[in-house]
Amino acid sequence: MIQRSEKVMLEVTTDWYLTLAAILFSIGFLGMMIRKNALIMFMCIELMLNAVNLTFISASKHFGQVDGQIFVFFILVVAAAEVVVGLAIIVSIFRKQSSASVDVLNVSRG
Amino acid sequence: MYQEVKLELIFLLPIFLPFLTAIFLFLNKKLFNELITNFFTLNSALLAFVIAAYSFIALALDKFKPVNVELFQWISNPDISIGFTLDGLSGIMLILVTGLSFVIQLFSTSYMEKDENHCNYFVYFNFFVFSMLLLVMSSNFLVMFFGWELVGLSSYLLISFWSKKPAAAKAGNKAFVINRVGDFGFLIGLMIILDTFNTFDFYKILQNTSGIAESTITAISLFLMLGAFGKSAQFPLFSWLPDAMEGPTPASALIHAATMVTAGVFMLVRISPLLQHSKIASLLIIIFGLITALLAAFSAINQFDIKKVLAYSTISQLGFMFIAIGAGAYVAAIFHLVTHAFFKALLFLGAGAVIHSMHHEQDIRKMGGLRKKMPITASMMGIGTLAISGIPPLAGFWSKDEILASVFVNGGIYYVFWALTLGAAFLTAFYMGRHWLLIFEKDNGFEHPDVAEAPKAMTRPLLLLGIFSIFIGFINTPFFHGLEKVLHVTLENVEVTHLPKGITLVVLAVLSIGAGFTGLIIAFLLFGMELHKRIDLKKFKLESPINLVKDLSSNVLYLNKFGNLFFVSGMKNLSRKVAVVVDGMLIDGSVNFVSTAFNKSSKITSTTQTGLVRNYVVYFGLFLLLLIALFIATPLVPR
Numbered sequence: 001m002i003q004r005s006e007k008v009m010l011e012v013t014t015d016w017y018l019t020l021a022a023i024l025f026s027i028g029f030l031g032m033m034i035r036k037n038a039l040i041m042f043m044c045i046e047l048m049l050n051a052v053n054l055t056f057i058s059a060s061k062h063f064g065q066v067d068g069q070i071f072v073f074f075i076l077v078v079a080a081a082e083v084v085v086g087l088a089i090i091v092s093i094f095r096k097q098s099s100a101s102v103d104v105l106n107v108s109r110g
Numbered sequence: 111m112y113q114e115v116k117l118e119l120i121f122l123l124p125i126f127l128p129f130l131t132a133i134f135l136f137l138n139k140k141l142f143n144e145l146i147t148n149f150f151t152l153n154s155a156l157l158a159f160v161i162a163a164y165s166f167i168a169l170a171l172d173k174f175k176p177v178n179v180e181l182f183q184w185i186s187n188p189d190i191s192i193g194f195t196l197d198g199l200s201g202i203m204l205i206l207v208t209g210l211s212f213v214i215q216l217f218s219t220s221y222m223e224k225d226e227n228h229c230n231y232f233v234y235f236n237f238f239v240f241s242m243l244l245l246v247m248s249s250n251f252l253v254m255f256f257g258w259e260l261v262g263l264s265s266y267l268l269i270s271f272w273s274k275k276p277a278a279a280k281a282g283n284k285a286f287v288i289n290r291v292g293d294f295g296f297l298i299g300l301m302i303i304l305d306t307f308n309t310f311d312f313y314k315i316l317q318n319t320s321g322i323a324e325s326t327i328t329a330i331s332l333f334l335m336l337g338a339f340g341k342s343a344q345f346p347l348f349s350w351l352p353d354a355m356e357g358p359t360p361a362s363a364l365i366h367a368a369t370m371v372t373a374g375v376f377m378l379v380r381i382s383p384l385l386q387h388s389k390i391a392s393l394l395i396i397i398f399g400l401i402t403a404l405l406a407a408f409s410a411i412n413q414f415d416i417k418k419v420l421a422y423s424t425i426s427q428l429g430f431m432f433i434a435i436g437a438g439a440y441v442a443a444i445f446h447l448v449t450h451a452f453f454k455a456l457l458f459l460g461a462g463a464v465i466h467s468m469h470h471e472q473d474i475r476k477m478g479g480l481r482k483k484m485p486i487t488a489s490m491m492g493i494g495t496l497a498i499s500g501i502p503p504l505a506g507f508w509s510k511d512e513i514l515a516s517v518f519v520n521g522g523i524y525y526v527f528w529a530l531t532l533g534a535a536f537l538t539a540f541y542m543g544r545h546w547l548l549i550f551e552k553d554n555g556f557e558h559p560d561v562a563e564a565p566k567a568m569t570r571p572l573l574l575l576g577i578f579s580i581f582i583g584f585i586n587t588p589f590f591h592g593l594e595k596v597l598h599v600t601l602e603n604v605e606v607t608h609l610p611k612g613i614t615l616v617v618l619a620v621l622s623i624g625a626g627f628t629g630l631i632i633a634f635l636l637f638g639m640e641l642h643k644r645i646d647l648k649k650f651k652l653e654s655p656i657n658l659v660k661d662l663s664s665n666v667l668y669l670n671k672f673g674n675l676f677f678v679s680g681m682k683n684l685s686r687k688v689a690v691v692v693d694g695m696l697i698d699g700s701v702n703f704v705s706t707a708f709n710k711s712s713k714i715t716s717t718t719q720t721g722l723v724r725n726y727v728v729y730f731g732l733f734l735l736l737l738i739a740l741f742i743a744t745p746l747v748p749r
Contacts (some may be wrong), residue, residue: 032727041723073263 017058025051038090038100049079118179121165121196125243132236138242139229145190148219151232155206155212155239162208166201174198174599176313178249181515181601188664189309195534196248197442203246203376206448210368210455211239213571217459218360230704231271238264241579246376250310251300254377258296258341261370262289266474268361269354281353288350292340299333304324316383317603331391334381338374342428345402349670351425355417359465360518362417363458367424368451375431375447379440382604386438396436396517400530403429405666407537411544412663416461416472419545423498424454426538430513432663433531438607439516441594445586448593452582453497453505456575462573463564463572464549474545476555482560486569488550490576495546497579499539500626507623508583510535515618539629547637588615
């Protein structure tokens with residue numbers, strides 16, 4: 001028998017997924033903090049949602065339980081609904097001021 | 111026994127009959143026209159008077175033994191109950207009030223004819239009669255206080271009866287407020303009584319005066335005296351009565367001349383067993399009575415409103431009653447109360463008839479020479495004038511003479527008081543003579559083509575009261591002590607000042623008659639013959655003193671202005687200061703402080719609300735980090 005070293009391939013553990021999710025979430029959050037285009041911010045929110053989805057699925061896989069995956073379906077549905085509302089809002093903002101910048105929308109400042 | 115029970119039940123009827131009439135008329139006032147209203151109110155008043163007279167006769171047959179009815183006991187300790195009593199004193203008042211109420215209501219039916227609130231007037235009138243009877247028939251201070259307050263209320267209602275006139279509304283307010291000052295004293299007196307005697311019952315209080323310290327008795331007397339001063343319009347608290355003349359004249363006759371204003375006199379006679387133990391209170395009463403009698407008589411000299419002269423005259427006569435009380439002549443006080451009630455009601459109703467015929471003209475300068483047009487009214491008012499001036503054998507002479515003699519008989523400082531009282535009697539005759547002459551005799555150059563004698567419903571009460579004003583004085587003369595016998599049981603433990611005997615009495619009587627005649631003669635010389643126009647006043651340098659007297663008299667020695675300056679303006683300034691300091695600075699300040707504190711702090715916190723979404727996200731992230739840090743730092747606690 002030929003002894004083949006099979007340790008070359010790195011095992012993709014749950015930690016990797018979680019780290020990826022954390023990185024994605026941070027990117028989304030950073031984007032929320034520094035960008036002012038409403039569309040980009042919206043995409044950042046989606047990014048964060050998907051990071052959370054990834055966390056749920058990895059945890060589900062790790063513990064061998066299915067409820068995390070069920071949660072993801074809920075989040076997807078809510079996100080889809082939210083996209084509809086959110087895009088509509090963005091369109092109306094764009095129509096009003098012919099740019100999608102949110103910094104102009106500061107009427108509720110103290 | 112049978113007789114007693116019956117009387118107990120019967121004498122309550124006249125008290126509550128006017129009350130029921132008032133309610134009945136009030137409920138049906140939209141339904142009844144003037145005729146039906148008159149029918150009910152007159153019959154009820156007549157019935158009340160008949161029952162009152164019956165009760166009084168039954169009481170007289172029983173030698174004026176007091177009859178007490180306790181309706182129910184309210185509180186057992188302290189002993190407070192609702193009860194009524196019929197004795198000599200309250201019996202006289204019962205007859206007086208119900209009798210005059212009937213006569214004056216008869217007059218009112220004509221005087222108030224075609225008034226838009228005709229029915230309301232009789233509602234108030236009956237309500238007043240009820241309140242007054244509650245006051246005089248009570249067997250304890252509590253019921254008396256109820257009546258005391260209710261007569262104040264009904265007096266207020268009747269003074270401002272024509273409330274569309276601003277002066278009437280103001281006068282009602284003034285009467286009410288000044289009466290409150292007196293009632294305040296009365297209330298404090300009642301509290302001291304309850305504290306000292308543990309009961310409000312007259313007989314229990316007045317028979318147990320021996321063991322009480324004189325200082326307590328003096329305190330009670332002084333506070334009750336203040337109450338009497340308010341209700342009876344005595345010196346510091348008198349200015350409401352002349353203003354009260356804004357009310358309908360018949361109401362003035364009953365309330366502000368004959369009955370309500372005498373409530374203070376009645377009350378002081380009622381507490382005479384207490385009062386006789388307090389020399390200070392008696393002295394103060396006689397001094398204030400004197401001041402009032404002189405001041406009001408002086409003020410009446412130069413008044414030109416037909417009713418205001420009578421109002422000042424009423425105040426002055428009430429002063430005489432207080433003089434009598436202060437001199438310990440309680441019988442004389444009640445005697446003068448009774449005679450005064452008749453001739454003053456007569457004078458007021460006469461004035462009412464004149465006002466009615468003159469189409470509501472009240473200025474006596476615009477009258478004059480009315481004697482030929484209104485012979486009955488003129489002669490009846492002449493009788494009233496003679497009676498109040500103290501001309502024998504009319505009613506006023508007997509009572510006023512008794513007061514004068516009683517003051518004289520006390521001796522010492524009372525000789526001075528007697529002389530001053532005599533002066534007031536002289537002034538009384540003078541201003542009343544002037545009053546009558548200006549209205550009926552003097553020719554002022556005014557033609558009164560449409561003035562005629564008042565209708566019969568007015569002249570008949572005048573005739574009736576005129577007859578009484580002549581003869582009522584004979585109930586208590588030096589030869590026949592009728593009133594003394596009536597009041598004998600009520601004033602059993604009281605040392606009443608008796609009249610002097612023999613020649614002294616005759617001399618005093620002659621002097622008092624002399625004062626009355628002198629006053630009338632001087633009035634006749636000045637206003638009948640107009641003597642002052644025939645002498646050159648400038649030659650005697652009399653013009654300026656006479657003008658000064660006239661000025662002082664018509665302005666009541668400027669007391670109203672003085673009172674306005676000190677009490678009203680002072681109070682206004684004080685309340686303005688309170689408004690600024692307490693209300694403005696303290697209360698408003700604290701409220702404003704709270705609101706500005708919130709305003710400023712929220713201004714500071716609202717700077718964090720920039721309106722930029724990115725900033726909110728930053729806050730969100732920071733707090734998220736904080737939460738995570740807390741989560742990590744918190745050690746897991748095993749269950």
